[in-house]
Amino acid sequence: MDELLAAALLGTGKQSGTKAVSVQSLDLLANQLGDLTPERRLLLLAGARAVYQNAGRKAVAANAPQEPAAPDATPVCSAQAATLFEQFLHQEPIDLRIEASMRLARAGQRLPAVLVPQALNERQARVREVLPPVLGTLGRWLSQLNPAWDWLTKAVVQSTDADPEQVWTEGSLDQRRAILNTIRARQPEVGRAWLEHAWPKEKAENKLSLLEAFHAGLSLQDEAFLEACLDDRSQRVRAAAARLLARSGAPAFSARMTERADLLVEYAVPGAGGGKRGKANADEGALKITPPQKFDKSWEREGILEKPPQGKGNRAFWLEQILELVPVSHWETKLSLGPEKLLTLASESEFAESVFAAWTASAIFFDCQSWLGPLWDFWVDRERAPKANNRGAILSSMLAQMPLDIAEPRLLKGLNESDFAIVNALRTYTTSHHKIWSHKVGAAYLSGARRAASSPREHGPLPSDDWLIAFDVAMIALPESCFALALEPWEVPEVTGHLANMWRRWTDQLVEVISARKRFADAVPLPKPEEAPRGQKQK
Amino acid sequence: MNLTIAQVLSLAPDASAAAAGRKLGGPKNWQDVGQSETALWGACQGSALYQIKIDLSQFAYNCTCPSRKLPCKHVIGLLLLAAESAASVPAGANPEWVAEWLTKRGARSEQREKKAAEAKPVDTAAQAKRAEQRQRRVGDGVELLDIWLNDLVRNGLAGVETQPPSFWEDQARRLVDAQAPGLANRVRRLGECVGAGADWPSQLLDGLGKLALLSHAFGRLDQLNAELQADVRSLIGWTVATEDLPTQGERISDSWSLLGQTVQDEDRLRVQRTWLLGTKTRRPALILQFSAAGQPFADNLVGGTQVNGELVFWPSAAPLRARFLARTGETAPITAMPPACSDIASFFTQAAGTLAKQPWLDRWFCFLENATPVPRAASSWLVRDAKGQALPLAGREHWKLLALSAGNPVTLAGEWDGHALMPLSTVINGQYCAL
Numbered sequence: 014m015d016e017l018l019a020a021a022l023l024g025t026g027k028q029s030g031t032k033a034v035s036v037q038s039l040d041l042l043a044n045q046l047g048d049l050t051p052e053r054r055l056l057l058l059a060g061a062r063a064v065y066q067n068a069g070r071k072a073v074a075a076n077a078p079q080e081p082a083a084p085d086a087t088p089v090c091s092a093q094a095a096t097l098f099e100q101f102l103h104q105e106p107i108d109l110r111i112e113a114s115m116r117l118a119r120a121g122q123r124l125p126a127v128l129v130p131q132a133l134n135e136r137q138a139r140v141r142e143v144l145p146p147v148l149g150t151l152g153r154w155l156s157q158l159n160p161a162w163d164w165l166t167k168a169v170v171q172s173t174d175a176d177p178e179q180v181w182t183e184g185s186l187d188q189r190r191a192i193l194n195t196i197r198a199r200q201p202e203v204g205r206a207w208l209e210h211a212w213p214k215e216k217a218e219n220k221l222s223l224l225e226a227f228h229a230g231l232s233l234q235d236e237a238f239l240e241a242c243l244d245d246r247s248q249r250v251r252a253a254a255a256r257l258l259a260r261s262g263a264p265a266f267s268a269r270m271t272e273r274a275d276l277l278v279e280y281a282v283p284g285a286g287g288g289k290r291g292k293a294n295a296d297e298g299a300l301k302i303t304p305p306q307k308f309d310k311s312w313e314r315e316g317i318l319e320k321p322p323q324g325k326g327n328r329a330f331w332l333e334q335i336l337e338l339v340p341v342s343h344w345e346t347k348l349s350l351g352p353e354k355l356l357t358l359a360s361e362s363e364f365a366e367s368v369f370a371a372w373t374a375s376a377i378f379f380d381c382q383s384w385l386g387p388l389w390d391f392w393v394d395r396e397r398a399p400k401a402n403n404r405g406a407i408l409s410s411m412l413a414q415m416p417l418d419i420a421e422p423r424l425l426k427g428l429n430e431s432d433f434a435i436v437n438a439l440r441t442y443t444t445s446h447h448k449i450w451s452h453k454v455g456a457a458y459l460s461g462a463r464r465a466a467s468s469p470r471e472h473g474p475l476p477s478d479d480w481l482i483a484f485d486v487a488m489i490a491l492p493e494s495c496f497a498l499a500l501e502p503w504e505v506p507e508v509t510g511h512l513a514n515m516w517r518r519w520t521d522q523l524v525e526v527i528s529a530r531k532r533f534a535d536a537v538p539l540p541k542p543e544e545a546p547r548g549q550k551q552k
Numbered sequence: 553m554n555l556t557i558a559q560v561l562s563l564a565p566d567a568s569a570a571a572a573g574r575k576l577g578g579p580k581n582w583q584d585v586g587q588s589e590t591a592l593w594g595a596c597q598g599s600a601l602y603q604i605k606i607d608l609s610q611f612a613y614n615c616t617c618p619s620r621k622l623p624c625k626h627v628i629g630l631l632l633l634a635a636e637s638a639a640s641v642p643a644g645a646n647p648e649w650v651a652e653w654l655t656k657r658g659a660r661s662e663q664r665e666k667k668a669a670e671a672k673p674v675d676t677a678a679q680a681k682r683a684e685q686r687q688r689r690v691g692d693g694v695e696l697l698d699i700w701l702n703d704l705v706r707n708g709l710a711g712v713e714t715q716p717p718s719f720w721e722d723q724a725r726r727l728v729d730a731q732a733p734g735l736a737n738r739v740r741r742l743g744e745c746v747g748a749g750a751d752w753p754s755q756l757l758d759g760l761g762k763l764a765l766l767s768h769a770f771g772r773l774d775q776l777n778a779e780l781q782a783d784v785r786s787l788i789g790w791t792v793a794t795e796d797l798p799t800q801g802e803r804i805s806d807s808w809s810l811l812g813q814t815v816q817d818e819d820r821l822r823v824q825r826t827w828l829l830g831t832k833t834r835r836p837a838l839i840l841q842f843s844a845a846g847q848p849f850a851d852n853l854v855g856g857t858q859v860n861g862e863l864v865f866w867p868s869a870a871p872l873r874a875r876f877l878a879r880t881g882e883t884a885p886i887t888a889m890p891p892a893c894s895d896i897a898s899f900f901t902q903a904a905g906t907l908a909k910q911p912w913l914d915r916w917f918c919f920l921e922n923a924t925p926v927p928r929a930a931s932s933w934l935v936r937d938a939k940g941q942a943l944p945l946a947g948r949e950h951w952k953l954l955a956l957s958a959g960n961p962v963t964l965a966g967e968w969d970g971h972a973l974m975p976l977s978t979v980i981n982g983q984y985c986a987l
Contacts, residue, residue: 021757024708052702057768060761064911067970068904072896075934075942078926081959093636096557100574126958127985130951151958155951158927525575532578 017059025051039065082154090122094536097529099128107137108447108489109526113533118146120537126151133162139447141165181207186222194226201230209238217247224253228260236263243314252316259338260379267339270315274339277303277332278368280348280358300358302368304328305335329367336371340379344372352387360391366399373407377414385415389423393434408438413446421451428457431464433479440483443490455495458487466516467504484519488526493534499527554885559854560631562813562986563611565846569621573628579640582633586644589882593650594630594641604630605650607657608882611852614653622848686731690788693730694767697723697739701764709756713747734789738763762912782867783910792866801864802871806830808837808863809886811919811965812976813855813986820845826853827917827965827976828863828874829890836917837863837874851876855977856984857883870910872917887982889963892921895937903968918943918968922961925954935964935973946972953987956980 020028028051039061043054090098094117101110117123124132129152135141141164145152148165156165167188180192197204208223215223224242227235235257242254258266279301308319308331315338321330344355359368369391376384389411392398401407412420427435439458443450450458465480491499503520505513564570576582576596585594592606602617604626613627634641646654700723704712712719720743727736742759745752769776769784776784786792792800808828815824824841841849853859861879865871893899899918906916922938925945933950934942938961946969953975956962966975975987 018754018757021705021760022708022710022753024706024710026706027708050702052705053698053764055705056701056761056764058761059757060763060765063758063761064765064907066758068907070900070903070970072900072937072941072943073934074940075926075936077940078924078936079959081957092557096561096574096636100571126955126980127952129955151955154959155955158954159951528578 017055017062020055021059025055079158083150085123085150087121087123087149089125090117090120091536092125094122094533095125095128097533097536098124099131100529101533102128102131102135106485106489106526107140109529110135110140111143111447112489112530113537114140114143114147116533116537116539118143120539122537123147123149124152129155133159133165178207186219190222190226193223194229197226197229199230201232202234204230205235205238212242217245217250220245220247220250221253224250224257227257231257231261233261233263235261236265239263240266243316248313248316248318250316251314255315255338256378259340266315270335270338271343273312274335274343275347277305277335278344279303280350298358300355300362300368302332302359302362302364304332304364304367329364332364333367333371333374336368337374337378339375340381341372341375341384342379342381352384356387356391357397360397360399366401369399370401370407373411377410380414382414382416382419385411386419386423389415389419393423393427393432404434405437405441408434409441409445412438412442417451421453424454425457428454428461431461436461436479436483440486443483443486448490449492450490450495452492452494455487455491456498458483459491459495459498462487463503466520468506481515481519484523488523489530491527493530496527496531496534500524500531554857554883555631555635555854556856556885556983557632557635558986559856559885559984560628560635563623563631563852563854564628565621565623565848569623569625569628572625573632576625576629577632577636579633579637581629582640584647585630585633585641586647587634587641588644588646591646591650591654592630592634592641593647594633596626596629598626602626603649605653606630607654610879611854611883612657613852621846686790689730690732690770693727693732693735694770694788696726696730697732697735698764698767701760701767704760709753709760712756715746717743719743732789734787735763735766736789738766766912777869779867779869779871780910783869783912786866786868787912797864797866797875798877800867801874802867803862803864803877804830804833804835805860805862806833806835807858807860809858809890810853810855811886811889811917812967813853814967814974814976817845822849824849824853825967826855827967829917829919829965831858831890834890836872836919837865838872838917839875840873854883855986856886858886859883868910870906870913872913886979886984889921889965889979890919892919892963892965894921895939896920896941896943897939899968915967915969918966918973919963920966921963923964924959924961925950925957927951927954932972935975943968944972946974950975950987952985953978956985956987 014022039058042061043049043058046057049057089095094113098110098113098117101113124147129148132144132148133152133155135144145165152165156162177192177196180188181196184192193204193207196207204226208227212220220242227239239254239258239261240263243251243258245251245254255266259270281299281301283298305328308327312331312335313319317331317334319327319331321327341352345351348355350358356369356372359365359372362368369388372384373388373392375381376388389408392401392404392408392411398404412424415423424435424439426432428439436458439450439454442448462480462484503524505516505520561570561573564573581596582594583597587593587608590608592608594604596602596604598617600616602615604613604615606613606627613623615624615626617624617626619625720739724736724739724743727733727739738759742756742763745755745759749755766784766787769780770788773781773784782792808830810826810828812827813824815822817823822843822845824839824843826839826841828837828839829835830837839851839853841851841853843849859876859879860881862877863874864877865874893902899920903916903918907913920935920937923935924937926934926936926942927949928934932948933945935945936942953964956978957980962978962980964975965977966973968974977984977986979985
């Protein structure tokens, strides 16, 4: 501590002796001022020194800075697109910036430098997945300088030439799952060898996560390994391995499952009776569904649980689990009946609810597309559909598997009839899978919503606010071809009340979001011919 | 009209006004739009049809909407329309309602100047008496300040941390009563530095010392040159009347680049600091504006623009603070930086020369070329010149600057406070970028 500061802290009144404080090179100045009290001398010297220090400041030497970022040949987007993107970074829904990032990537453009730090601060995983192409070389360079942005470096490592085996042995669980998925797609036997080697030391949670990557490159060659997994201590691991075996069509496993299931489902020939109503149907025959009477402990090896969830009976629960592991197409072959006929017969059974749930899950899991349409038609038919609390979720799951030519006419029918279940299913599906709607579906939705909006108190069979539940996804799922339709004026009756207010709020928000999407689309024209967005199916 | 979108949005009084303005930035919101060399105009349908007119030379504006936020969302929206969709704003002659407004503005401005030029009958005796009274009050206040400073140092600064805030505030109030508000503000700022940071005793001693130098200078005012007298009086709290400034201050005409701007809240006021550099004269200038919360600043100054005009400087041994006397022509964007200091050593030489003339300067303009930002994890970032010398940057991180530079040397404009540089702007690829 220097003499001046020490004296100031202590106080001149406590200094012993009369020695005046001194600052070399300034004493000459101070002495010119004549007699000064110690306090005044100290203060003036301090002031002068402060000025001298400021004036005589020297720069510090600094090491050579980091290498600059490599030049980037990708063109930067327009100022208008950049301004809109910056808005999207700070507003909901996040799908705005997902869509904007994907559009920029398709247009072969990147963000201007000024926006890159803001984009790197993105926390949402779904947005991070699509950002790398638009961040360019500058983004990768910056991410190496800031640990908070290393997510980008890791994403790049996963997608380029990082040593796969090193990632497998040293990476995080997410990285290992991703690299296993990649290797299984290219060299399934190598991926299987990795997992077999690591298996004994992995925790149950890790095993479960890594088995998710095993669907890639799945084949009969995996049978031995997966059969061994059925001896794992964790029920969830066993169940996951069983599903993989089922999907691969492994002969031994399939034989066990079909043998087990065949005991539960029989077809009574016409005239034999046995339907739900106890009436013999001379023309149609009947499906005799006989759930297991007791639980066989050997089933646990295939991950089948004994104790049902609350609200479900034991036998029904066991029936469903067994039937789910058998491709639903098996029943066509075994019973020589088509899906519609089998479903009609199943609907008359005492256990219709369980059979429908199991066959629907099986059709989705085994991708039995010929069943999806008939199943859907049953589920939406209020007269014939079995009871289910989660009908919306069931329909939504089916939508994920249904090709456009099967799904679209059914969606249009439901929307045109203002079927709330269809609206709900569409919303659930869109929320889970983040898909853009087809033009017809978008137009039908808007048409139904406008009908409801124009009479929020007195709309027909559909409760008048039910269209509103899908507005939040419609804002993002409506395709570009529907923007003009969405932006036509909305007629909400000039009445007061909560419902009318909700309609006004939601329609205003819809218009705002669609307007923003349109402005961005106008600011970033796509090269012709226009391709379908990568990784997106349209419904 | 040559503003960028970012520059337009910087005019908005707050974020919600900017957002509301963005919503009106599309052509579908506007009718009867047009622009000429002097003005931009349009009409926007809200709850009524609002007419908006903008004087492009001064960025003055008028809107018939009742909003109290200025500039309103309609002004922002029209400027955004012109910035984003120039084709939607056709060139043409000023319509009558715009020409009439411009004429009235010109007439009001002439009237103000005429009024200022007209000699008012002055009661010189009363004026002299007031001046003498103030001189005496200030003198008494400074005397009491000296006693207070001496007591502080006699008792030692070590104990000052335990003093209540009233210790500083009471002294500040006494100085306000003595008509020395400048000294009062210095005392308040000294109180704020106690306990703030590990080196607060050193900072406090420096501040107390410079305060003592100021009171000492006041005591021998007649021995100082006229410019330094003006500085001392200004620092104590005397102001130069607006009508006297054109005659007392140095006047310089040039094309002025507005190179950086900050807006801070100080004591219930918003304070805008705009740094300018003359293209021919290479003179730096600082325009200070004050406004009550929610009110616009009197002069619309947009960072990143170039303005032809005449500045008048407040009298000083190192003139820096100025205001526009007249602005001519249309405001244009800066497309290239004026010449800057080639390295940090040159800047420090300049700074030393300025301090030699006016030792109480707290902040001054730094304009450095070939400056490379250097990020550091655990301490303040640096900016490094071509010779390997570096200055610390104020604040924590400067990712925007690093991204814009991409690690390459850039020309940087900033505010230096004697310890660290606050970066304000740079120009990349011909585009001004506020930091």
